[in-house]
Amino acid sequence: MEKEIGKMCAEGFSFFGISNRLISHELKNILAIISETLGLLEELVELSEAGTQLKPGKLRSLSASVIEEVERANAIIRNMNTFAHSVDEFIREVDLSQAVSLMIELTQLDSTSKNTKLRLADGEACVIYTSPFFLQNLIYHAINHSLRGAGAENEIRVSFDLADNVARIVFSGIASNRIGEFPTKKEDFLAKALSAKLSLDVSAGEMHIVLPQRLSESPIQALFVQQ
């Protein structure tokens, strides 16, 4: 049991590291845009002081650009805050839509670099009792796996449903010939911690995560009790 809990902690730290890297990259891009826009603004003012006419439309556009980037940064920081709070309670009620949305936002850099859209399908609210942190970790790996095998449409759709005390998350839009090995050891381990079942439907180009509506008999709960 101690070995399993140790592995869980190591995986958790690794996931936190990855998340921080992705978030800081996005924030640095935003800071670079703000820095260049304000630099340009300053130079236009200097030029106007030297006699060049300053165009109000240009100033308005640059100002709007900065406001837009501040809002973009604020949304990222809001997500970062939500993510940070996912370890407040080790096991609690989790809205699947929120957990998937958060991971889609987090992996935006990866999806953009692979030129693939991630789309969350509409569905009824689906709340389960599980570990939000490890669930997000598993969803993150599943998204990355599906991005690597995205089909010709370059769109991965994520849907979920809840029936008979079991929640199912489905990733579709994967090319059958590029689906690869799933789950790998890491995903298998996370699935064990969440009492989840992972499977592939190669012909449909789908990846499935099946979770109990209420987590029980997991090493996570042992850790929770030991606290």
Added chain:
Amino acid sequence: MKVLLVDDEEKFVSSLAERLWIRGFEADWATTCVEALTKAQIEDYDIAVLDVKMPRMSGIELKKMLEKIRPNMKFIFVTGHGSEEDYDIGSREASFYIIKPFKIEILIEKVKQALNI
């Protein structure tokens, strides 16, 4: 001096190009690798400033393709990452590697050093 800036963040790359123009550089920009390759076939740029991470093709891959079109072109990489791994790749593959956000004076200094001017 002709400079090609390539980054998928349009607002960043267009503002940077405009600031370089104000400072006397002939700066052109592209937000995709395809656009950058097309421009390099038409214009003989002295140096390209490339984002390391871009959709479809990385800056490293783009650099290799640009070199085939313009063998004398020099390169500088920019990135928001700043990981040790990125730094190693960036410094091995290009004259310089700059982490975003940066002061324009730093970029100009590196451009001049890369072109020995």
